[in-house]
Amino acid sequence: MVGISNSKEVHVDMTTLRIKSQDDDVHSDKVAETTLFPKISGKIPELVRNYIHVNRIPPITPDDKTVLIAPGTPTQISMIGTVKLHGTHADIVINHDDTIRIQSRNRLSLGLGNGQDNYGVAEHLLPLRPAVLGLRDRVLARFRKLNPGTDILKEHPVIIAGEWVGPGVQKGVALAKLKTKLFVVISIAINNKWVPDEPFSDIEDVDGGIVHVYRGGIFHEVLHIRNLEGCQKRMMDLTLAVEKECPFSKSFGISGVGEGIVWKAAHPLGEDAQFWLKTKGPLHRVSNTDELKKSPPNADVIEKARAFGEAAVTGMRLQQGWDYLGEMGIERDIKAVSQMMKWVCDDVMIEEKMKMEELGVDKKSLRKAVGEMARDWFLKRLSEGTLGD
Secondary structure, eight states, X not given: OOOOOTTSOEEEETXXXXXXXXXXXXXXXXXXXXXXXXXXXXXXXXXHHHHHHHTBOOOSSTTOOOOOBOTTOOSEEEEEEEEEOOSEEEEEEEOTTSOEEEEESSOSOOOSSTTTSSTTHHHHHGGGHHHHHHHHHHHHHHHHHHSTTOOOOTTSOEEEEEEEESTTTOSXXXXXXXXXXXXXXXXXXXXXXXXXXXXXXXXXXXXXXEEEGGGGOEEEEEEETTOHHHHHHHHHHHHHHHHHSOHHHHTTTOOOOOOEEEEEEOTTGGGSGGGEEEEEOTTTOSOOGGGOOOOOTTOOHHHHHHHHHHHHOOHHHHHHHHHHHHHTTOOOSGGGHHHHHHHHHHHHHHHTHHHHHHHXXXXXXXXXXXXXXXXXXXXXXXXXXXXXX
16 A cells, blocks of 8 residues: 655645655656645646646756747647536545555545545445446456557556545535435546546446546637637636536436536646646635736735735635545544644645746745634634534
8 A cells, every 4th residue: 555654744746646745846756656636726827837848948057947848849738628526536546456445635545434434435435346346347448448558557556536426525516416425437547647538438337326527528628828818718618607507417417506627638648637627616716816916016025925815715725624624534623723724824835836926925924824814714613613514
């Protein structure tokens, strides 16, 4: 089983299935492998920046900051979208010796019993061992058919990544009205690479409550890296339509609110999760920093950080921090306030890094402002006694 040392803080890096130390450079090749699902950017400019970085002409000297794209590099990126499901993330990790592990977004192993599971996903999936192994075998058979002559590397598990959705997981969305919880496959990794979704979209186990996200249909868009405005508008129009009426829930005869769309670059670019993107409607947006403008040079540093923090720390982001504590089995009481503050601060620093640099926001002042907002929200929620929400 893959483990993570407690001796050093780690953060997710959106390069396939890897993590990196907080101290490493954002584009460093020094990474440690993990099976945890990658963090998906919510910023279109960040995806474009990653694309330019991997296709740039290497600088002549370390001090050379000139960025030139290699001749012949396409300036358009084909994107394929699926419905973003508002549930809780879970993965089925299957090793070559048929051992099975269920992991969540941040925990490498979920189990049975108090504090070990996450909304009952392990309790549902672990007893389905024969069905899960059958799914794995069908996935590998399809992979071999599509990739003749390609070996299946035993050192890398097959990962069937999904979203655990249904009644009791999240509120305020159509998925909450499903008759029963479902494990919805959203991505599959073989040989430590994410494979295209469409060729595997018919591999399900309906009796076991395992279905594919393609039931909600797909979306197509083209990102023009030199002209993002039109692409962003079209993507948001589609996202707002999904938020108004969730196509995945509709496939089960249920009408109601959806969350958004997950976009992946067409393969082979889509093998790498740094070329994935999520777009959400206003009901589920965790940040409003895109609306901020650059402050005058003489603007107060602390006030500037406070304004940025107020845009970054939304109710949805705070709820995610609350859910993180539950996922990790951390009792949500006064002793957990520092962990809540740390999670929200780290999430803002990762997710908003590009915007912070663009606006020149002071990191130290921002961490202080964000930490205070997270602390005040957490203490208020404790005082209101809404622990189960």
